[in-house]
Amino acid sequence: MSPERFPRRSPRWALRLPRLLLALYGLLGFVFLYLPIAVLIVFSFNSSAVITFPLQHFTLSWYRELREDFVLLGAVRNSIVVTVVTTVGATLVGTAAAFPLVRTGFRMKRMVNLFLLLPIVIPGILTGIALLILFVPVLNLTLSLNTVIAGQIVLAGPFVVLVVASRLYGFNQQLEAAAMDLGATPWRTFWHVTFPLILPGVLAGALITFTLTFDEFIVTFFTIGPESTLPMYIWSLVKFGVTPKLNALASIIVVLTLGTLLTANSLLRRRAR
Amino acid sequence: MKDGHTAVQSLAQELREGQLTRREFFRTCARLGIGVMAASSVLRTLGGGTASAAALPGPLNILVWDDHFDEPELKDFVATTGVKVNTSLFDENADAYAKTKLVGGRQIDVVSGDALWGPRYYQSGLVDPLDLSQFTSAKELFPVFREISFWKVGTRSIMFPWSWAPIIPYYDPRYVTPFDSYEALFDPKYRRRIVMEKTPVDIMAQMGLVSGAKKPYQMTASEVKAAKEALIRLKPNILTFVEQSNQFVQYFVNGSAWIIANAHTGLDYRVKQAGGPLVKPVYPKEGYVGFLDGEMVVKNAAHRDAAMAWLDHKNQAKYVVLNFQKQLRALANEKAMKILQQDPKYADLVHATGYDQPDVALRMILKGPPPGEGLKMYIDAFNEAIAR
Amino acid sequence: MRAASNVAVHISPRVGRAIPRLLWGLLPLATIDVVLFVIPMVFMALFSFRFSEELLGLVGRWTVAHYVKVFTSEGIYLRILVKTIVIAVVATAACLLVGYPFAYFIANASRRWQSVLLTLVIMPFWTSYLLRVYAWTAILGDRGLINEALRFFGVTDQPLSFLLFNVFSEIVVFVYLYIPYTVLAIYASLEKMDRSLVLAAMDLGATPVQTFLRIVLPQTLPGVYASIVFVFIPILGEYVTPTLVGGMSGVLITNLLVNQIHALEFGFGAAIAFVMATFVLMLLLGLRRSVDLERLYVA
Known part of the structure; x- marks a missing residue:
C-alpha cells in the first residue's frame, strides 16, 4: 500500500510526510526494543561485576570465564535440543488443530477453543508441579529431556493454534476449490496452494514456540531429570549473583542469531532473484 | 570454545578500532557460530568417552545450589572416578524439597539444603544421615560443624556442612x-x-x-x-x-x-x-539470623557410592579454598581457612567474613x-x- | 508427519458427511492437552479441595477452606487479582496502541525489508528474558541510562526516582516484553488484508481516519484479538517482572501465589490459580461475544 498508489490529489510532500513520520516511528520502536540489549552488550565488556553506570574499564574476561563453564555449556546444549524438538512438535499439532477450529462448525466449538487456551491461563509453577505429579508418582516415568519436551509442547500448543488460526481466517478457500477443479489431487492442492498460503502463519507459530521454549524456566524445573537448561542455569545463580558472564553469553546469542537470521535472509533473497 | 573465544576477541578489537565492515561482521559471526557448534560436539564426545570408563556406577545426579561447587572439582571428579556428574540447579529450598519428595533417589543422589530444612527432609524420610567419620575430608571440618545438634541422628549427621x-x-x-x-x-x-x-x-x-x-x-x-x-x-x-x-x-x-x-x-x-x-x-x-547449609544424600539413592565419593571429593580443602575466593563467605572447612589465612590477599577477608569464628555460626538464629x-x-x- | 497428513485430509473429495474428516486434526493436540494438562489439573483440583497434613498427600479431609481463604484473608487475594487484571488491561492497551503503527510501518515497507524488519522484531526474544528485564533496572534506575542522560544535558540535577520500582516501570517493561507478539499478530493480518478495499475507499472519498476505522481495523481484528490473548493472559501469570522492577507497589497475584507454593501450600496455590483462571475465562468469553470473529468471516 505505497502512498504513490493513492489518488494523486495532494502535492508530493504531503504524501511523503506520513511516510516519513511512520519511518521515524518505526525507528523509535526499534530503539525501544534494542535499548536493553545494547545495555546488556555494553556491560558484557565492562570490568565491573555489577550492572550499573558509570562504566569502568573494557575487558574480555567475562567471555573468558564462559569458556570454562562446563555446566553452562551443557545447559546450552540441552536448551537447544528441547527447543528444537518442541518447536517441531508443537507446530505440527498446533497447525493440525487450527484447521478444524477455523473451517468446520461443530457443537461446543467455542468451548473447545477456550479449552485449548487453558494451558496459557494457569501459572507455570502450578502446571510444573502438576506435571511432575503425573510423570513420577502416577505414570512412574523417568524424568529426562523428553518429559521436559512433553510439558513444553503443552505450553506452546495454544500459541501455534492462535497464530495459524488467525492466518486461516479469511483464507480464500476458492483458491483450493480452483486447484481441485483443475484436477489437482488433494495432496498437490495442499502442498501447492494451501501450504504456501498459510506458511507465514506456521512459521510465526514456530518462531513463537521457539522463543517461548528457549526461555522457559519454571515448568522445565519440575519436569527435568538430572539435567539443566540455560534458563535454569541463569535462574539458579540466585544466592551469589548474576555476573556479567551472563551478559557475555547473551551478547554471543544476540550476535549469533542476528548473524544467522540476516545471513539466511540475504541468501534466500539471492536465490529468489 | 577456543575458536569462539578468539573470534569474540577479534570482533571486539575491530569494533573498538572501528574498522569492521558489514561483510567482516557477518564473517566473524559465522566463525563464532562454527566455534560454538564445534565446542558442543566436542563436549558431547568428551562426556560419552569418560562415562564409559566408569569405575563406580554412575552417573551421579546432584540437585545443587550454584555456589556449592566449582568447575575444577567437577572436572577432577570426572577424571579420577570416571563418573559423569549431572548437575541440576535450583534456588528455593521448597522447590528442591518438593522435587526430592516426588522423584526420590532414583534420579537425585545428592541435594543441597539450609540448616533446619535438614530435619524436615529427614522426618519426611527423604534422606539418609551420614556417618561423617567415614569421610576423609570431614576431618578437615571445624569440630563444631561435625556436632551440630539439630542435624544429629544418633552419631550420624543429616548434612555434610558446607557454608554459613x-x-x-x-x-x-x-x-x-x-x-x-x-x-x-x-x-x-x-x-x-x-x-x-x-x-x-x-x-x-x-x-x-x-x-x-x-x-x-x-x-x-x-x-x-x-x-x-x-x-x-x-x-x-x-x-x-x-x-x-x-x-x-x-x-x-x-x-x-x-x-x-x-x-x-x-x-x-x-x-x-x-x-x-x-x-x-x-x-x-x-x-x-543466618544460614548454615550443606549436602544431603537422598534415601535409596541409585548411585549412593558415587554420592559418597563426590561429597568426600568436593569438601577437600583445596576446592573449598577456591570456593571461598569466588564467593567470599565463611565455610565449614577449617583446613581451607588455615590455607587462606596464609595468603595475604585473603587473610583479612577470612576475618571479615567470620570464617575464623565458627562459633558465631551457632550463635546466629538459623534459618x-x-x-x-x-x-x-x-x-x-x-x-x-x-x-x- | 501424521499431523500434517491430517491437515491434508480435509480437502479430500471423499469427505464423510457425519463427522468432517478435518476434525481429526484436533486429535493430537486434544490428546496431549487431556493427558498432559487436564489430568494433572484434576490432581491439582483435588489438592485444592483437600486438607492434608502431609505435603502433596491425597489423604485428608475434604474442605473448601482454601477457596474460602482466597475470598477472605483481609481481601488481599481478590484485591490483588483485580489489580493484576487492571494492570494487564492497561499494558495490553498500551501494547496495541504502540504496536499497531509499528506493525503498519513494517507491513508498509518493501517486500525485501519486511522480512528483515520482522527478524529484528523477534530477535530480542532470543536473549534471556531475565537478563533483558535486569537491563531495564540499568536504564530506569537512579544512575540509569535515562537519569545519567538527563543529568549530562543539565535537565535535572537530582535523579528522577519515580522511573523505577513502581507500577509505571512494571507496565513499561510489560510493554517491552510483549510488544513483539502484538506486532507479529497485527502484521500477519495487515499483510493478508485486501488492499484493493483501501484504495476503493480512498477513491470514494473516505478520509484516512475513516478508511482506517471502517476498512483496515475490521480486517485486522483477528490479529488484534490474537495479540490480546498473547499479551493479556501471559501478563496475568507474570512473576519476574513485578519482582524485579515492580517495587513494593507492583505486587501481582502470581507473587502471592509463588510465596504460597514456596511454603509448600500447593492446595491453596492451586485454589488461587483456579479462581484466577475462572476470572480469565469469563473475560475471554465476554471478549469473544463482543468481537464475534465467526460472523466477521462467514462471508
Whole structure:
C-alpha cells in the first residue's frame, strides 16, 4: 500500500510526510526494543561485576570465564535440543488443530477453543508441579529431556493454534476449490496452494514456540531429570549473583542469531532473484 | 570454545578500532557460530568417552545450589572416578524439597539444603544421615560443624556442612547515621532507601526480632501478627525486594540503596571491589539470623557410592579454598581457612567474613522452615503485609 | 508427519458427511492437552479441595477452606487479582496502541525489508528474558541510562526516582516484553488484508481516519484479538517482572501465589490459580461475544 498508489490529489510532500513520520516511528520502536540489549552488550565488556553506570574499564574476561563453564555449556546444549524438538512438535499439532477450529462448525466449538487456551491461563509453577505429579508418582516415568519436551509442547500448543488460526481466517478457500477443479489431487492442492498460503502463519507459530521454549524456566524445573537448561542455569545463580558472564553469553546469542537470521535472509533473497 | 573465544576477541578489537565492515561482521559471526557448534560436539564426545570408563556406577545426579561447587572439582571428579556428574540447579529450598519428595533417589543422589530444612527432609524420610567419620575430608571440618545438634541422628549427621553466613544489615555511612538496632530502619528519612532480599520467612523472622519475639522461627500467632505490623510499618522505606543478593552490590554502588536490611557478610568487601562506597555492617542488638547449609544424600539413592565419593571429593580443602575466593563467605572447612589465612590477599577477608569464628555460626538464629502450621502462618502474614 | 497428513485430509473429495474428516486434526493436540494438562489439573483440583497434613498427600479431609481463604484473608487475594487484571488491561492497551503503527510501518515497507524488519522484531526474544528485564533496572534506575542522560544535558540535577520500582516501570517493561507478539499478530493480518478495499475507499472519498476505522481495523481484528490473548493472559501469570522492577507497589497475584507454593501450600496455590483462571475465562468469553470473529468471516 505505497502512498504513490493513492489518488494523486495532494502535492508530493504531503504524501511523503506520513511516510516519513511512520519511518521515524518505526525507528523509535526499534530503539525501544534494542535499548536493553545494547545495555546488556555494553556491560558484557565492562570490568565491573555489577550492572550499573558509570562504566569502568573494557575487558574480555567475562567471555573468558564462559569458556570454562562446563555446566553452562551443557545447559546450552540441552536448551537447544528441547527447543528444537518442541518447536517441531508443537507446530505440527498446533497447525493440525487450527484447521478444524477455523473451517468446520461443530457443537461446543467455542468451548473447545477456550479449552485449548487453558494451558496459557494457569501459572507455570502450578502446571510444573502438576506435571511432575503425573510423570513420577502416577505414570512412574523417568524424568529426562523428553518429559521436559512433553510439558513444553503443552505450553506452546495454544500459541501455534492462535497464530495459524488467525492466518486461516479469511483464507480464500476458492483458491483450493480452483486447484481441485483443475484436477489437482488433494495432496498437490495442499502442498501447492494451501501450504504456501498459510506458511507465514506456521512459521510465526514456530518462531513463537521457539522463543517461548528457549526461555522457559519454571515448568522445565519440575519436569527435568538430572539435567539443566540455560534458563535454569541463569535462574539458579540466585544466592551469589548474576555476573556479567551472563551478559557475555547473551551478547554471543544476540550476535549469533542476528548473524544467522540476516545471513539466511540475504541468501534466500539471492536465490529468489 | 577456543575458536569462539578468539573470534569474540577479534570482533571486539575491530569494533573498538572501528574498522569492521558489514561483510567482516557477518564473517566473524559465522566463525563464532562454527566455534560454538564445534565446542558442543566436542563436549558431547568428551562426556560419552569418560562415562564409559566408569569405575563406580554412575552417573551421579546432584540437585545443587550454584555456589556449592566449582568447575575444577567437577572436572577432577570426572577424571579420577570416571563418573559423569549431572548437575541440576535450583534456588528455593521448597522447590528442591518438593522435587526430592516426588522423584526420590532414583534420579537425585545428592541435594543441597539450609540448616533446619535438614530435619524436615529427614522426618519426611527423604534422606539418609551420614556417618561423617567415614569421610576423609570431614576431618578437615571445624569440630563444631561435625556436632551440630539439630542435624544429629544418633552419631550420624543429616548434612555434610558446607557454608554459613550471618544475615545482617549494612548501611552507607554517607547517608546513614550509625545504628545498632533494627528500629533505625523505620526512620522516615530512609523512605524508599532500604533494599531487602525477598526471603519471606526470614524477613518475618527479622520482623519478629524487631517486635520482640523470643524465637523468631517459632513465633506464636500473636507474635506473627506483631511481626506483620512491623513489616507494614517498614514498607514505605523499602525501595524493592531483590531476588538476588548480587543486586545489593549494584544498588549500593549506584547509590539507590542506603541500607540493605538482610545481606550475607562480606557485602562490604564486594561493594568496595565493585567500586562502591565503604559500607558498614551492623550486628543488631536484638540478634540476627543466618544460614548454615550443606549436602544431603537422598534415601535409596541409585548411585549412593558415587554420592559418597563426590561429597568426600568436593569438601577437600583445596576446592573449598577456591570456593571461598569466588564467593567470599565463611565455610565449614577449617583446613581451607588455615590455607587462606596464609595468603595475604585473603587473610583479612577470612576475618571479615567470620570464617575464623565458627562459633558465631551457632550463635546466629538459623534459618529454616517454622515447624508445622507455622510456615503457613508466616507466609500468610507476609502476603498480607506486602499486598496491603 | 501424521499431523500434517491430517491437515491434508480435509480437502479430500471423499469427505464423510457425519463427522468432517478435518476434525481429526484436533486429535493430537486434544490428546496431549487431556493427558498432559487436564489430568494433572484434576490432581491439582483435588489438592485444592483437600486438607492434608502431609505435603502433596491425597489423604485428608475434604474442605473448601482454601477457596474460602482466597475470598477472605483481609481481601488481599481478590484485591490483588483485580489489580493484576487492571494492570494487564492497561499494558495490553498500551501494547496495541504502540504496536499497531509499528506493525503498519513494517507491513508498509518493501517486500525485501519486511522480512528483515520482522527478524529484528523477534530477535530480542532470543536473549534471556531475565537478563533483558535486569537491563531495564540499568536504564530506569537512579544512575540509569535515562537519569545519567538527563543529568549530562543539565535537565535535572537530582535523579528522577519515580522511573523505577513502581507500577509505571512494571507496565513499561510489560510493554517491552510483549510488544513483539502484538506486532507479529497485527502484521500477519495487515499483510493478508485486501488492499484493493483501501484504495476503493480512498477513491470514494473516505478520509484516512475513516478508511482506517471502517476498512483496515475490521480486517485486522483477528490479529488484534490474537495479540490480546498473547499479551493479556501471559501478563496475568507474570512473576519476574513485578519482582524485579515492580517495587513494593507492583505486587501481582502470581507473587502471592509463588510465596504460597514456596511454603509448600500447593492446595491453596492451586485454589488461587483456579479462581484466577475462572476470572480469565469469563473475560475471554465476554471478549469473544463482543468481537464475534465467526460472523466477521462467514462471508
